[in-house]
Amino acid sequence: MTASLRAMGALVRRALNEILRVPGGAIPGVLAPTIFMLGLSAVFGKASHLPGFTASDFRTFIVPVGFLQGASFTGAATGVNLARDIEQGWFDRLLLSPTPRPVLLAGLVGSASLRALMPASFLLVVALIVGVHWPGVLGLVVAGALVMGLACVMALWAVMLALRFRTQQAAPLMQIGGFIAVLFTTAYAPQALLTGWLRDVARINPVTHVLDGVRQGFVAQVTWGKTWPAFVAVAGLMLVLGALAVRGLRRVGV
Amino acid sequence: MPAIEATKLEREFKGGLRAVDGIDLAVAPGEVYAFLGPNGAGKTTTVRMLVTLLRPTGGEARVAGFDVARQPAEVRRRIGVALQEAALDLLMTGRELIELQATLHGIDPRSVRSRGDELLERVGLTEARDRRVGTYSGGMRRRLDLAMALIHEPQVLFLDEPTTGLDPVSRLTLWDEVRRLKGEGTTVFLTTQYLEEADQLADRLSIISAGKLVAEGTPGELKAQVGRPHLDITLSDGADPGDANRVLERFGELQPPGPDCHFSLRVGHGAADIAPVVRALDEAGLRVASLQVIEPSLDDVFVAKTGRHLEGASEQREAAADAAGSDGDR
Numbered sequence: 148m149t150a151s152l153r154a155m156g157a158l159v160r161r162a163l164n165e166i167l168r169v170p171g172g173a174i175p176g177v178l179a180p181t182i183f184m185l186g187l188s189a190v191f192g193k194a195s196h197l198p199g200f201t202a203s204d205f206r207t208f209i210v211p212v213g214f215l216q217g218a219s220f221t222g223a224a225t226g227v228n229l230a231r232d233i234e235q236g237w238f239d240r241l242l243l244s245p246t247p248r249p250v251l252l253a254g255l256v257g258s259a260s261l262r263a264l265m266p267a268s269f270l271l272v273v274a275l276i277v278g279v280h281w282p283g284v285l286g287l288v289v290a291g292a293l294v295m296g297l298a299c300v301m302a303l304w305a306v307m308l309a310l311r312f313r314t315q316q317a318a319p320l321m322q323i324g325g326f327i328a329v330l331f332t333t334a335y336a337p338q339a340l341l342t343g344w345l346r347d348v349a350r351i352n353p354v355t356h357v358l359d360g361v362r363q364g365f366v367a368q369v370t371w372g373k374t375w376p377a378f379v380a381v382a383g384l385m386l387v388l389g390a391l392a393v394r395g396l397r398r399v400g401v
Numbered sequence: 402m403p404a405i406e407a408t409k410l411e412r413e414f415k416g417g418l419r420a421v422d423g424i425d426l427a428v429a430p431g432e433v434y435a436f437l438g439p440n441g442a443g444k445t446t447t448v449r450m451l452v453t454l455l456r457p458t459g460g461e462a463r464v465a466g467f468d469v470a471r472q473p474a475e476v477r478r479r480i481g482v483a484l485q486e487a488a489l490d491l492l493m494t495g496r497e498l499i500e501l502q503a504t505l506h507g508i509d510p511r512s513v514r515s516r517g518d519e520l521l522e523r524v525g526l527t528e529a530r531d532r533r534v535g536t537y538s539g540g541m542r543r544r545l546d547l548a549m550a551l552i553h554e555p556q557v558l559f560l561d562e563p564t565t566g567l568d569p570v571s572r573l574t575l576w577d578e579v580r581r582l583k584g585e586g587t588t589v590f591l592t593t594q595y596l597e598e599a600d601q602l603a604d605r606l607s608i609i610s611a612g613k614l615v616a617e618g619t620p621g622e623l624k625a626q627v628g629r630p631h632l633d634i635t636l637s638d639g640a641d642p643g644d645a646n647r648v649l650e651r652f653g654e655l656q657p658p659g660p661d662c663h664f665s666l667r668v669g670h671g672a673a674d675i676a677p678v679v680r681a682l683d684e685a686g687l688r689v690a691s692l693q694v695i696e697p698s699l700d701d702v703f704v705a706k707t708g709r710h711l712e713g714a715s716e717q718r719e720a721a722a723d724a725a726g727s728d729g730d731r
Binding site for chain 1: 452453454455456469470473474477478480482484486488489490492493497500501502504505506507510533549
């Protein structure tokens, strides 16, 4: 058990090391959610004046979407990095170690959860500077935990694809999954204001619950009723995608 | 119990390509075993099955006493592997990499640093240990790869074409390390397309062609299978070919004389036959202008068994020709 934890820690450190050694590589993923937040709030800022809009300020409403986008980018990057490691043979080295397969997976995914805090932190600082409502410590802790959880979910998705296709050419598939999952929710407007297919998709999309969980502290108060569905959604997605990723990992080699 | 044992081992890929077609092999503990074959013959597929990176589609294989398909984790604990491409994270330093490898192999954290440093010293990378691997030369990367494969003191070491693309000095350094490992009792399974490498290092070798083993034995045994050594003799101008024939016939099978009093004599022992042959020619008043012992090479074995030359053999022939040319220039 201790050896497994040490192995997991070593893999997480390796992934984080990459950010330190090639900081330029992390810049797009860190900046994109902030640019998204600033751009969308400039274009759709007045949407918050619509009757039924649950936030008084569109920027405050859209910031949590940026958090989840950052988590999604980070998760996809984990899959792309794994595909690169597969192409370059590094992954064989991991498979040749006696470390149990689920521990290898946990190391990869665990690094994504930590890396997701980078774009979230940058976005939070910019958001607070431009006047976004302070979510409170509890709201921030809940949001942070959910962002880390969703990063794991998206990393599992991307890892599953990396193991399936074994090439970085699968990167668009890894990224598109995150886009769909995050944006086909109540990302732009509350559920009551959505219409047509987007309303239906947002209603059944589990990431809507995650977004509501992250958003609650920004637009109102943290409540148990908004918190538990968010964590259940993350846990459920992790369970399903984790099982698929472990299955993919077991199909690689013996 | 063999360190490596394969019985009717097979690997068939989608589309019906049978890369490995029912091979049997047994490698004794402490043996250096070379696995020869051209590109695409099935060497790497075989190694990937033996090291648990690829599931066999038929047959069985045991490494260090454990079944590769049923007990892969046990196999992984006991093997070290340096694959064909030294797969290294170029952003990490040599020391970081070897310590990561040690951690993945569950080595006690208190001894990770000392064990890593010891191995880096052994492969001559102490000076470079805190540099990023991206700055290493090809030879340094191979040596680091080898050090990483040895971090947990494996019983069986797999080296997949460890010297391909290396300069001669790096190649010799790696050979020395393989010899040292053999001296320490490590079983080494070495795939190579360099015949000289197999000749220099291997206790036994096998040749794989189109997924099947076509020959197995010690280098000496395999060479003996394809023919006896012969002496290439050129006599001085004016020698009587008839006299030479009568003398040489006593020592072996004589080929018809070529131009310039050139004779090819198939003998029983090779170098040991030189002295009596030269003495007999001298007693008959025939002066030897030049004499060369031609031993069957592993390339001859390869050609005899597969009907083709090994890719590496042509490079080696050219290198030998170049070397001979430069010798002659001096």
